[in-house]
Amino acid sequence: MSRKRWILLLVIAAILVFGYIKLFYKTWTEQAVAASADQVLVIDVKRVTNTLLWQLLTSPGDWKFSNPFAKKSKDTSWRDMIRIPDYLFAFHSKGQPPGTWYALLDIKSKTGFDACLKKFGFRRLSENEFTNDSTGVYLFVQQDKMLAARAGGADSNLVRQVASELFTRNKFMARAELQKAVDAKSHLAVYISPGNMLKEAGILTANFNRESIKINGLLMPAEQYAFNEEEFSYSTSSVANVCFTQPSQPLFGSLDSTTREKISKAVNLHADSLLLPGNRSYSLVLQDIKERADSAISYTFDDDFNKVEKLVVNNIQEPSFCFVINGKNTAALHAYLLRNNKLEHTAEGELFLPMPLVKSYCREETGGALSITAFNYLPSPADTHTKAVFFLRLSFSRIPGNLLRYLPGSLAESTGRLDELFIQVSRKEQQLQVTGMLTKNKNSPSLIRF
Template identity: 25%
Template sequence: MKKRKIIIPLFLLLAVAVYFVAFHKDKSLQYIPDNADAVVLIDTKKLTGQYLFSLVTHPSKWSGSKRKSKSSGSVKYSGIRIPDFLQVFHIKNTRLSEWYTVLELKDPQKFIGFLKSQKVEYKGKNSFQKDQLFFMIEGNYCIAGTSDHAFETIQKKLLQSSLYHVWDADKFIQNTLGSISFISGHKIRNFSIELNEDEIEINNNSNPEILNTIASKAEKGNHFLELELDKENIRNFTRFFKKSIADSSQITSLKAAADLRQINDTIVTYEYDDNFNEVEKKTVQKIIQPSYMVDILSNDPEKTWQYFQSEKWINNENQFTAIPFQPNKIIQHDNGVTIKSTRNPIAMPPRLNENYIVIRNNALLYSSLKTLSITEKRIISDIDYVLYGNQSGHYWIKIKAKKGELPLILRW
């Protein structure tokens, strides 16, 4: 009887402890500024649970995880206070590539030591940089980002003000591993992020069957790039370039395909010998160049042609100069215009009457990206394809990895 009296309270205490450690989450988002227009949230407890489950079910990874935990590069022992929701945000009127986050530090000196162990360069005034990652330590906080342009603004808005806006995580995320949200005034548009066995999915619709039809069609191709977009999707994409191409050019849809090829390019230079005679020197280098075809349908092909001419995208040789890869040829026909490369032409796959973009992996792509680290090249080489789909306002992005012995969460 006495044992029961002791065991029951201990069991209840254990249950409460497990709840707070594994399930209870602080949903107060304190580090998203009012001028943010996009927010990415990662549920760190859900991510940790998913990682541990994958680790337990893949014993082959156990020895590697032990070695990793002993290394000085472990984030767990870096002095960072891991939040329940990692908050990454983009600030209005900044470049698309600029993203920031604010981290709480349990031990600023230990975190500085962690940065040094990762060969992060000290820039002075508590600022650090490694490649395209920037860090600034302010007391028990660290502002991190892909740029340092907004560090001072973030510091004033969040770290030195007691009147900032505290967001609720439920406005952005609902029981998924992560989310990406776009903020426009009081309107918030949310997209869920899920990490599966060998793919990452981002979408704004809980019913995946709506876009599975697109995937089943698009995945059957074999070109490096294939895309098909209607007028609305063309309008959405050209907003990034502040161009109203779909409206001004009378374009109704666009279909394109491209492949990558490695070619030998001869560069001719001239030198002078000892007698100042001009000597021709030829150098052959291998370059990556796409072969492509773009088919544009239009309500008024003549107006489409005139629009391209007004933008100075067609030269005297009927080359479409808005595509930088030359040579190519642009041709007007009854239904629109066609642009195709004249070197190694390709055949256009049939129209699927869907809105999608699919980019398949190609060794020529990542081998030509000299600035990538070994880890980044390994991750890119592991990707099979990236697929974007859209149907009636339902958007979906799938990053599909190649089949492997381990799930993505243990590979990357």
């Protein structure tokens, strides 16, 4: 073989080795996660990057070309502040508020770090602590490491506890436990530690392609938390379906007062009176968002101060829904509604007063069921059946476009590109199997892209 061919082979080999290291070779350390972590979010950065690159290479229509001779402006970004790891770990520390999460990152350069602090409006609290009040991001810096927290300045003691655990006491999560999430070989994985709710560590994964994001996972609940399944039927022509079985008493009892208050506020009923022991299941069908004309008479005055009657016609949108509770204690719930003046007797039936969006009626059905139904609801035949502990289906494409304007701009745009969300929790022997899928509209761009 000639010398030129040897050189060519060496160059090709070097390119292949470099490409392998750059795209596929990954390292990680458990020293990025504190020992107190009870939930860990793991993002396989290279797997995500490779998938996005492949989608871009195989979609020429998404290619964007710029003038190679144009002068590029230098703008400070997060990439100037931190090194992007092969695996990004974000974790929640046991006993801290649910929304407080942490990520330990390497600082790329002191210059880039200082520039980002200035650009993104961080306020210095001490020599190594910074906070951004508008975004609720708190930074704790130790040499070339940065602990980023989703916490406000008022939570500084919580951040310092985790910083002490990582930087002073060197208490890290066991590598064997973290390995379970890494071994899931997914774009994203969530590790949930065993404890009060779970008998064993649980892993949930999420993977994406051009058309959808898929969720999978198995959870082993503790023995005191029993989960029952039920056969649910629904029509795929509806906007949304939510079905779930009665939570066990230990599970419902484990909810703190704040969570119970949120449930009560969401349904406009006291949660303890709604989720009664002895009930079997709950199902909500949002059939459609229907429009109707509503007229009203107003009065104005002419130039001679004569009263002039004016008819005003408004087109209003109302949900068409049916909520059904099955079980032995629906009579007790009905009595609670009557006792607390939640129902009003009318010629059409018992008007359900807590529903402000549409005129709805409460009825005791045969077979131990209680229904709350909008006046405009027309039952449609079920075409799908599923056995589940919990089930959610939401058809974004059937939501009227004018309702999306109430969402923030970027969220409204993203929601308009979605087709359907599906989540189901069902039993698999002693475990709970979690499956889900989020799909996009046929002609919309990829769900996740550069």
